[in-house]
Amino acid sequence: MDMLRKELEAHIGALTGKLGAGQQLLARNWFARHEFFGPSSTNQDTHDLPFQRWYRFKEAFAPRAVVDAIRSLEAPPSTCVDPFGGSGTTALTAQFLGIRPTTVEVNPFLADLIESKLQTYDTEALLASFRQVIDLAAANKADPAKLLRDAPKTLVAPGVNDRWIYSVPVAERILAYRQAIETLDNKAHARLLRVLLGSTLVTLSNVVISGKGRRYRSGWQNRPVQPTSVHRMFEAAFLNAIEDIVRFGKRPCSEYTLLRGDARVALTQAEPADFSLFSPPYPNSFDYTDIYNLELWMLGYLKTPEENRLLREATLRSHVQIKRSFEATASSPTLDATMVALEARRPEMWDTNIPDMVRAYFDDLVAVLNQLHRIIVPGGSVMMVVGDSRYAGVAIDVGTILVELGQRLGFTLSNLSSMRSMRSSAQQGGTYDLDETLVHMVRR
Known part of the structure; x- marks a missing residue:
């Protein structure tokens, strides 16, 4: 743990070297609250970190993952875009490092959570x-x-x-x-x-x-x-x-852009950026909107079932909980082979729409990557933390499929690395045999 902390401090020192002494100290003091209880792809060691403690958010990576990603680049970026803002970890960490963030979030409660953290106050x-x-x-x-x-x-x-x-x-x-x-x-x-x-x-x-x-x-x-x-x-x-x-409150960068809405559409409003780091919903057929039902209804973000349906339809097609179109055309060698295997097992699945959902999921991410290819400057990096899934024994190798799709859009693979093993569902054995992967691609 001490070695990890020293390594993080060294990275922060290198990344904030261009800042004034007071701003460097502020950043160091904030990161000093960072614990090391779990992998950097989870948020379990930041529950007491200032701003992050405002809301207990499990499905996120830790700020040190953002630092590690930026430190791996040839030069620190001046701007960063996150198409799936979540709890705002990427954007908030970027502000402490003096990097101007742009972030997108479709869930109105989470969008408010992000902006509350990034905002300055009297x-x-x-x-x-x-x-x-x-x-x-x-x-x-x-x-x-x-x-x-x-x-x-x-x-x-x-x-x-x-x-x-x-x-x-x-x-x-x-x-x-x-x-x-x-x-x-x-x-x-x-x-x-x-x-x-x-x-x-x-x-x-x-x-x-x-x-x-x-x-x-x-x-x-x-x-x-x-x-x-x-x-x-x-x-x-x-x-x-x-x-x-x-x-x-007075972070090295106080500016930000928050785009509220469906990332597939909202990214059309984003300005050019040097770098993108994000983690999309995984194709695990779980509707993440369900996690925030209490906040959405009790706080008045949702007032009718129709508003609830529209919000669910604005999320990635990573689940089958609502009736929606799964029309899609995404194609790559690994995806096409996976679809053949899923189609053969369709009768065995708890929902027969799952194979269609899987292709639609990658179709949605193609839309996001298309926009990122427009936004990210030539030579700029796109990093994605993605997770595999499995249905009826058929593995969905999300990282490999996204690399193949990204290469067709004008990205070059820089690195593909495993971050941790995740546990599959009880129906799929309940063992830790699903990879969570960091995909690093460079915009040609």
């Missing part, structure tokens, strides 16, 4: 907004039946079949804070406070969230949550945020 004005929200929420009583009229019925008691995620008193308090936040004139303050309220929602609920989705807590019926916990947890989240902003 702390006195932010404190005034927080006090205003506290006072308004204390005097307000929200109506869950009205505000969540079209939300899933399991969200608030009595729920469905005696299962619910929030009691009525807890839901009333959460929604009272949501309504108070919505009255703020300062949109940046409202965005941050909404995100911080969102960070409390899982703990206040009867469920837990993992990379596999949502499930009820063991013994949740005997775990009453008090309505007063809403204020206590919201206040604690705000105090953490204000501490981070005061200590690390």
Whole structure:
């Protein structure tokens, strides 16, 4: 661990050498909070890192992965683009390194999370907004039946079949804070406070969230949550945020571009960049929107089932949870051979649309890579952290397929390296035999 920390510090020193002494110290102090509990392709060792601790986000790589990627380049970039922003790790780390980030995110809650981290604040004005929200929420009583009229019925008691995620008193308090936040004139303050309220929602609920989705807590019926916990947890989240902003708010680069929407479309608005680093959703037939249902519905990002459907349709075709078109034309030697094998096993699959989904997934990534070929300057690098999948015993070698597709679009392979082994689903054996790969390509 000590060796890894020294190596990270050396890399940061090299990458921030062009910055002033004060900015170098700020960057070093931020990275000094970085732990080394797991592989850099996971976020498990950054839960207490300033800004990253605002929301517990598992499906992300760690800031040290961003440092390692940039350090491997011949020269540090001045601009960086991330088509799948997620928790904003790439963009935030880039700011600390003096690199101007552009990031894209389709999930409106995550887009707010990213912008909250990248934004600069007047702390006195932010404190005034927080006090205003506290006072308004204390005097307000929200109506869950009205505000969540079209939300899933399991969200608030009595729920469905005696299962619910929030009691009525807890839901009333959460929604009272949501309504108070919505009255703020300062949109940046409202965005941050909404995100911080969102960070409390899982703990206040009867469920837990993992990379596999949502499930009820063991013994949740005997775990009453008090309505007063809403204020206590919201206040604690705000105090953490204000501490981070005061200590690390004035980063070497304060500029950024956030494009909200489907990466396949939003990237058409992106300006030229030197470098791209990202991790797209994996073709594991998991709808990542499910992980954020609590935040999306309780905070008002979604108000109707139709809005929920439109958001799901704007995500990559990496899952079969909604009925949608899987029409696609992507083709490469490895992909075509994989499709033949998947087609032969189609009757054995839990959903017969899976083979079509797999080709559609790569078709969507071709659209993203096409835009990156336009955006990235000649000689610039594109790095992707991707994960393999397996269906009915047929392996999906995502890294190799993307290299073949990228070469047809005008990229040259620089390096293909394994980052870690992931566990396959129980249906596929449940062993750690799926590769997570870093694909490094250079724009010709």
